[in-house]
Amino acid sequence: MEVRNRYVATRRHIEGAPTEADFEVREETARWSPDSGEVLVRNLYLSIDPYQLNRMKRSSASHLAVDGILPGQRDSPRGCCSPIRPSGRKRIAAYAAGEVVASASPEYAAGDVVAGVLGWEDYTLFRPSPAVLMSKVDASGGFPLSHHISVLGTSGMTAYGGLFEVCKPARGEKVFVSAASGSVGSLAGQFAKLAGCYVVGCAGTKAKVDLLKGKLGFDDAFNYKEEPDLKSALKRCFPDGIDIYFENVGGEMLEAALANMNPYGRVALSGVISEYTGAGRRAVPDLLEVIYKRITIRGFFAWDFLPRFAEFNAAIGEWIRQGKVQVLEDVSDGLESVPSAFAALFSGQNVGKKLVKLA
Template identity: 70%
Template sequence: MDPYQLNRMKRRSLAHVDAGGIVPGERITAYGAGKVVASACAEYKEGDVVAGLLGWEDYTLFRPTPGVLMYKLPAGSDDDDLHLKHHLSALGTSGMTAYAGLYEVCKPQRGEKVFVSAASGSIGSLVGQFAKLAGCYVVGCTSSNAKVELLKNQLGFDDAFNYKEEPDMKSALKRYFPDGIDIYFDNIGGKMLDAALVSMNTHGRVALCGAISEYTDASHRAAPDLLEVIYKRIAIRGFVVWDFLTRFNEFTGIIGDWIRQGKVQPIVDVSNGLESVPSALTALYLGLNIGKKLIKLA
C-alpha cells in the first residue's frame, strides 16, 4: 500500500511501464508477494513464492516483461511470515527507495545532520535508521506522540517531534537543528519543505521522494524561498526508485545483512483482506499507519 496509488487515480502517473493512470474496470497493479498456483513459464513453478508487480486482487496473471520487477523469494519464505514482510518493506521498493534516496541522491557524510519527514512511514522509518548507520545526526517528524516515542526509543533516531504540536515549523526546525540541516529527505512537500530550506546549511541536499501533504490539496503546495536555495547552493532532486532497479541485488543484499545483524528494524502495519484496501489507502493520508502498510490477502 503506497501513497502514489492516489496519484494514479488522479492520472498523475509515473512514466513507467505498468504504473500509469488507473483505468476504471481494469486491475490496479501494486507491489506485493504471492505464491505461484499455476505457471506456463519455465522460470516460475507452482509453489514458488514471488515478489514484484502484482495487483489489488486475489489472483494475478503475470507475464514476464523486461523492466517489470518480479523475482523469486528464497525457498521457505512463505513459511516465515516475518521474512515475507521484510521482502515487502525493507527488502522491497520501500527499502530500495530509502537506500537510493539517502545514499545515492543525498550522499551523507559522517556527522551530517539529517531531517526526515513522515519519519515513521514505510520509507522514512528506514531512511532514519540508514542515516544513523552512516554516522549522521537524525531527527524525524511524525504525526503523533506515540510515533515520536517509537522513533526515539525503538528506531534510534536522535530526536523526533510531532508536527501537529508545533505551531511554527521554522522555529521548530531551528530548535531541533541548532547547527542546521545538511540533508532533508522529503516525503511530504508543502510547508515542511519551505521550513526545512530556511534551516538548511550551505551545500545542503534535498531528496524529493514524495509530497503527500500536496496530493490531496494542491493549495498546500510548497512555496520555497529561492534565495535560500541559491545563496546556500542547495540541490533539490526528485527521484524514483525504478531508476535504481539494476542495483536491486546490491542494495537489498546490504539491507538484508543489516536486518540479520539487528542494525535495522523494518516496521510493518498489516491489515487483512482485500476489503481493507480502501481504508488502508485512506489511513496513509490520515497518518494512521506505522511503518509499511501491508494488506494480507490469503
C-alpha cells in the same frame, strides 16, 4: 484453469483524500491456459503505498511515469507497469508477494514464491518479460515473506537509494526526515544513523515521536502538529542547520527545511504526501535559499535503483540480521481491507509499512 478472482477497483477519479467509499471489491473469472505463456499467481501480501493516490487522479504528473488508474478498471491506452489481462483489462497494480499457482512459462513453476508488480486482487496473471518487475523470493535469508515487499522491497530501495545515492551522507552530517514513522522515513532515518549522522524526524502523534526516539534510535523527533511554526521547530532541533533533508511531505515542511539548510544541502525528494490530497497545496520555496546555499533538490523513485536492488538488499538484510534496523510493518487482513488501509495512509493512522495479508 479458471479461478474466481476478487479485485479492488476505484469507483471514480479521486481528487482529495481517499475514503473507503471511493473503492469497491469486484469479482470476475480469471482464466489461465497452458499455451498462454502466462503465469498465474495467488497473491499473499499486498503493498499499500501513498503514491498510488496520484495514479487515481484524473490528471497528475505521476501519469508520466505510471499510467493513471481508470474508475471501474476500464481499458487504458497504455500498459506501462500494470499487469494486463489478455482481455486488455487492467488492475490496480501494486508491489506484492504471491505464490505461483500455474505457469505456462519455463521461468516459473507452481509453488514458486515471487515478489514484484502484481495487483490489488486475489490472483494476478502476468507474462514474464524484461519489462515486468518480478523476481523469485530467495528464502535462504530467513526473512518473513512480508519483508520482501517492505524493507527488502520498494520501501527499502527508496530509503537506501535516496539516502546513499541521492544524498551521499558523510559522518556527522545533520539529517532531517519527514513522515519519519512511515514506511520509507522509518528506514531512511535508521540508515542515516548507521551512516554516522545526527538524525531528527517528525511525525504526527506523540506515540510516533516516542517510537522514533526510542525503538528507532533517532537523536530527536518532534510532533509537527504541535508546532505553531515549523521553521522555529527545525531551528530548535538543528541549531547548526540541516545538511540533508529526506523529503516525504512537501508543502510548508519543505519551505521550513530549506530555510534551515546549510550550504551545499541536499534534498532527496522521495514523496510529498501532504500535496497528494489537495491539488492546490504546494510548497512555495524561497529559491534564493536554494541559490545562495547551493542546495540540490533531486526527485527520484525506487525503480531508479533497480540495477542495484540485490546489492542494496544484501546490505539491508545484513543490518536486519544484526538487529541494527528495526522493521515496522502494519498489517491488515483480507482483500476487503485494502480500501480502509489505503485511506488510513492519508490520515496518519499507519506506523511503518502498510501491508494487506490475503487469507
